[in-house]
């Protein structure tokens with residue numbers, strides 16, 4: 534059962550043109566679309582374009598991508614720039630969309646970008662959020678990224694595309 538986020542009334546399913554059956558509050562007379570979170574993750578390239586950053590967080594030895602939640606009112610692009618700065622202390626100078634996927638476990642739409650930063654200096658890494666950050670060649674990153682993770686899926690799909698466009 535789900536309930537109205539404004540008045541607490543139990544929601545019913547009601548047909549909405551072109552959208553199908555959508556939760557509806559009879560009290561408010563409004564549709565209540567299911568709520569979910571949005572987050573970004575980033576494949577961060579060295580200024581020379583030959584290496585990628587993988588990080589470790591929360592005391593785990595898993596190599597993952599920089600990621601963070603989109604704030605209300607913020608664009609995904611802005612979140613990307615903000616998170617790279619907050620976690621790595623680096624400035625994004627260009628970026629492009631890679632792929633997105635809904636992550637059921639955290640009820641989150643993950644939007645993945647590839648980007649390039651203006652410096653390879655990792656001395657500004659935020660040690661409260663990031664235990665370790667390192668540069669890896671694409672081949673090393675492929676090998677080291679956490680197996681069976683969404684980060685791995687994003688990274689491999691991106692690297693495969695780069696190979697494809699090079700040919």
Ligand SMILES: [Zn+2]
Nearest residue numbers: 537540558561
């Ligand atoms: Zn309501």
